[in-house]
Amino acid sequence: MIILRVSALSKHFGGISAVNNVSFEVGKGEILGLIGPNGSGKTTLFNLISGLYRPDSGRIIFMGEDITKKQPHEICRKGIARTFQLVRAFPNMTVLENVVVGSIFGGGIKDLDVALNESRRICEFVGLAGKEDTPVRNLTAVDKKLTELARALAMKPKLLLIDELMAGLNPVETEQAMALLKRIREQGITIFWIEHMIKAVVGISDRIMVMNHGMKIAEGRPDEVVNDVRVIEVYLGGRW
Amino acid sequence: MAVNLFKKIKWNIIIAIIIMFLILPILPWRYLIHVLTLIFIFASASTYWSFMGRFGLVSLGHGAFFGLGAYTSSLLFNIYGLSPWIGMFIGGVFATSIAVIVGYPCFRYGVRGAYFSLVTLALSAAMMYTFSAMRGITGGLLGLTIRYEPGLLQFQFPEKYYYCYIAISFWLLSIYIWRRIEGGTFIYALKAMSDDEIFAEHSGIDLCKVKLQITMLSSFFTAICGTIYAQAISYINPEIAGITWSLEIAFIAILGGLYSMVGPLIGSAVYISFSEFVRVLLGSTLVGISHLMLGLLLIVFTIFLPGGIWGSIRTILFRRM
Numbered sequence: 001m002i003i004l005r006v007s008a009l010s011k012h013f014g015g016i017s018a019v020n021n022v023s024f025e026v027g028k029g030e031i032l033g034l035i036g037p038n039g040s041g042k043t044t045l046f047n048l049i050s051g052l053y054r055p056d057s058g059r060i061i062f063m064g065e066d067i068t069k070k071q072p073h074e075i076c077r078k079g080i081a082r083t084f085q086l087v088r089a090f091p092n093m094t095v096l097e098n099v100v101v102g103s104i105f106g107g108g109i110k111d112l113d114v115a116l117n118e119s120r121r122i123c124e125f126v127g128l129a130g131k132e133d134t135p136v137r138n139l140t141a142v143d144k145k146l147t148e149l150a151r152a153l154a155m156k157p158k159l160l161l162i163d164e165l166m167a168g169l170n171p172v173e174t175e176q177a178m179a180l181l182k183r184i185r186e187q188g189i190t191i192f193w194i195e196h197m198i199k200a201v202v203g204i205s206d207r208i209m210v211m212n213h214g215m216k217i218a219e220g221r222p223d224e225v226v227n228d229v230r231v232i233e234v235y236l237g238g239r240w
Numbered sequence: 241m242a243v244n245l246f247k248k249i250k251w252n253i254i255i256a257i258i259i260m261f262l263i264l265p266i267l268p269w270r271y272l273i274h275v276l277t278l279i280f281i282f283a284s285a286s287t288y289w290s291f292m293g294r295f296g297l298v299s300l301g302h303g304a305f306f307g308l309g310a311y312t313s314s315l316l317f318n319i320y321g322l323s324p325w326i327g328m329f330i331g332g333v334f335a336t337s338i339a340v341i342v343g344y345p346c347f348r349y350g351v352r353g354a355y356f357s358l359v360t361l362a363l364s365a366a367m368m369y370t371f372s373a374m375r376g377i378t379g380g381l382l383g384l385t386i387r388y389e390p391g392l393l394q395f396q397f398p399e400k401y402y403y404c405y406i407a408i409s410f411w412l413l414s415i416y417i418w419r420r421i422e423g424g425t426f427i428y429a430l431k432a433m434s435d436d437e438i439f440a441e442h443s444g445i446d447l448c449k450v451k452l453q454i455t456m457l458s459s460f461f462t463a464i465c466g467t468i469y470a471q472a473i474s475y476i477n478p479e480i481a482g483i484t485w486s487l488e489i490a491f492i493a494i495l496g497g498l499y500s501m502v503g504p505l506i507g508s509a510v511y512i513s514f515s516e517f518v519r520v521l522l523g524s525t526l527v528g529i530s531h532l533m534l535g536l537l538l539i540v541f542t543i544f545l546p547g548g549i550w551g552s553i554r555t556i557l558f559r560r561m
Contacts, residue, residue, distance in 0.1 A: 050442060076444035088442075090435035101432045104425045106444030112425050155444060 001028040003159055003190050004049070004080075009058030011044055018044040020214035021058075026159065031181065031191045033205035033222070035198065037234060041214040042194045043085055046161050050082045051075040063158070076106045081157035083148045085164050085194070089136045095147050096132040099123055099154045106155025119154055126150045126180060141168055153184065160184065162193035166200050178204055202226060210234070253502060257408060264401040273400045277472050279505075279512045280407035285465040286493040286504035287414040291421070291458045293490065294498050295434040296353070297451060301342075301360030302462050302489045304367035305335040307481020309463025310470035311371060311378060314386050317394070319377070324395040328467035335463035336456045338363070347451040352437070361483060368482035383477030386470060395471045403472035410468060414461065415501050430454060462489075484531070491538055497548030506550045 004026040011019040019041045026032050034042050047053045049060055051072040060068045067075050081102070090098050099119035100112075109115040123132050126146045131139070136147055145165060152160060165181070166174050178200055185191055195201045201208060202222040210218040210225060212234045218225050225231055260276075267273060289302050312334050313327030322330075342363050346356055371378050378384055390396045397403065421427055429450045432440040441447055470476045479485060488511070496507020511534070518530035545552045 052438070052442070071446075072438075072441040073444050073446045076442060082442060084439070084442075088436055088439040090432050090439065092435050093431055097428065097431070101428050101440070101443050101445070104428055105432075108444075110425070115425070151443060 002026070003028045003063060004192070005061040006049070007059050007061075009045070009048060009060065010056050011048055011053060012056055017214050019048060019055075022211070022214075022216050023058075024209055024216060024219065026190060026192050028158075028190055029185070029188065030206040031185055031193070031204055033201035033208040034192065034194045034211065035196070035201055035208060036211035036217075040211040042211055043163055044214075045211070046082060046163055046194065049075075050080060050161060073105070076155060077108065079156070079158035080161065081106060081152035081155040081159075082161035083145070083152055083163055083165070085167075087141065087144045087148055089139075089144050089147050089151070091137040092135065094133050094135055095123060095128055095139070095143075095150075096120065098136055098147050099150045102151035102154035106151075106157075108156075119150075122150050122154050125183075126153065127176065142173055149180075153189075157189060159190045159192060162191065162195075164194055164196060166195055166197040174200060198226070257412070260408065261405065264404055265399070267401070270400050273404050275512060275516055277400065277404040277407045278516075279508045280404065280411045281465055281469050281472065282489070282492055282512060283505040283508035284407065284411045284414050284468075285462050285489050286496070286508060287411065287418065287501075288458045288461040288465070289489050290493045290498050290504055291418070292454055293493055295430045295454065297455065298353075298357045298490065299360040299455075299458075300357050300483070300486050300490055301363040301367075302459075303481050303483065303486035304360075304364040305339065305459040305462040306466040306469070306485060306489070307364075307367055307371060307476075307478070308335045308338060309466030310476045310480055311384070311466075312463070313467040314384055314470045314476060315377060318384070318387050323393050324467055324471055325393070328464045331467055332460040332463040335459045335466075338367075339455050339459035340452060343452055343455045344448070347448040347455075361486070364481060364483050364486040368478045371478035371481055378478070381478060383475055386474045386476075388474065395467075396474075400472075403468070406468055407472070410465065411505065417457075417461075418501055426450075426453075491534065493548075494538065495541060495548055497551030497554070499547065500550050500554060503548050503550040507548060510549065 002025045007023045009019055009022045010017065022045060034045070036042050044053065048055050051067070051070055051074070055068060059066060062078060062080060065078065067078060090101065093101070096116070096119055099122055100115050103109050103115040103119050107118070109118060120132060123129060126149055128143065128146050128150060131143060136144060139147065149162070149165070165177055169177060174197065181191060181204055205222055207220060208222050208225040209216060210231050217230050217234065218228045264273060285302065285306060289299065292299050309328060309331035312331030313324040316322040316327040316330065317324050342359065346359055351359060372381050388396065390398050429440070429445050432443060432445055433447055433450055437447060466480065469480070492507040492511050493504045494507070495511055496505065497503025515530045515534070518533070522529060541548065547555060
């Protein structure tokens with residue numbers, strides 16, 4: 001079953017074509033990795049899906065519904081949650097409050113006590129137990145990322161867009177993050193993620209999509225993609 | 241420990257207010273009662289202003305709402321004899337409508353920060369000129385005297401302290417409303433919005449709606465403050481809708497402490513006493529010197545005591561914030 005269908009999506013900034021005629025599908029329950037060099041349009045693609053940018057042309061269909069012109073908060077409530085490449089969180093709120101925001105406004109829980117309980121459970125799930133009452137501005141970079149992720153999970157998403165989870169993580173933390181992603185998938189959440197750490201993407205993605213200069217250049221099983229001539233060319237240059 | 245102390249202080253305030261209620265009628269100085277009334281009216285207006293101000297919606301146009309409330313109820317009373325008790329709600333609805341008309345485009349198309357403040361500043365200037373220009377019914381710059389017809393129904397009392405009761409009750413109402421907001425889920429949307437707008441939107445918060453809701457709440461009650469003021473003073477002029485008035489409402493909140501419940505009250509007490517003192521001391525010589533001094537104070541406060549008077553005391557006493 002297809003959960004997200006993107007067709008012929010394009011976005012230009014001035015003369016630069018950030019995303020150029022990209023089409024793809026995300027199947028329900030899968031982990032789809034998105035790789036590509038810096039500036040290849042990966043984050044722009046996420047910004048288009050989450051509603052931060054309006055596409056110039058093309059359509060985004062989520063669960064059979066056209067969300068191309070919807071606003072970010074509407075898209076959230078339909079079931080797409082995202083995290084940001086440059087970690088975002090509400091700095092003056094505590095970890096728990098951050099998660100509660102997601103739970104109330106994204107997850108649609110009206111009762112504050114229910115939202116608080118739910119949020120505590122999610123904090124524990126991502127490994128933030130004991131840090132619930134710490135203001136986010138005092139957290140380490142890794143814990144900030146986890147807070148952002150916990151807030152996204154509290155929104156009860158059907159599709160989770162993760163923009164570079166592993167950047168800046170040490171090997172142990174990387175392993176933990178990979179395990180966490182697998183556990184998220186086990187909960188029935190579809191994951192579409194951008195990642196530079198090839199080992200991690202290849203390790204847990206069902207499929208991988210590669211972008212360069214705003215265009216999709218390859219898509220397929222991880223072992224196919226990493227052996228694709230075009231992909232190797234992009235990463236290592238021509239005539240390697 | 242600190243929290244207990246904090247609660248105790250709040251009880252002290254409540255007891256102080258009850259004593260004030262009992263003591264007012266026997267106070268011999270009517271001038272003092274007049275000043276107290278002013279203090280609580282401005283404290284209420286500033287509290288309602290801070291509903292927006294503390295979340296980064298710095299309005300410099302609350303005078304417009306205040307003036308709209310005052311003029312609506314007063315004109316309805318003077319011309320049609322409609323009781324200000326009803327007129328104040330009509331004024332509130334008027335002010336809320338204006339707030340929506342001005343606020344919605346701002347919120348929908350992302351007019352933020354200083355630009356939003358400028359739009360609101362323009363609103364209060366426009367409102368002041370409107371009241372001056374409608375000379376036929378508002379009396380223009382000469383102002384408007386509210387017909388004197390004492391009676392509970394007319395919101396007019398033979399003794400000043402009744403107005404003081406109303407002003408105090410209205411301030412207490414503002415605190416109660418604030419407590420209600422603080423205890424609910426709406427506060428999370430407000431806090432999230434003031435921390436990071438884009439992230440808030442991506443957490444499912446309809447920014448435009450949240451901003452409109454808090455603006456409507458704030459403008460409605462500020463307009464009612466205007467009616468109370470008009471009734472208590474029984475004279476209004478277009479200046480109460482103007483820029484100076486708007487800045488005063490904002491300044492009082494900043495002076496006392498934006499992020500605490502009693503901050504605006506303390507700011508109002510300091511501000512009103514100070515300007516009354518200067519006015520009595522200097523009389524008609526050096527008109528405007530109090531505003532000059534307050535302007536300087538504002539600069540000093542924003543640089544050295546961003547938490548305001550009460551905010552700073554609280555930080556020293558409880559080491560929190």
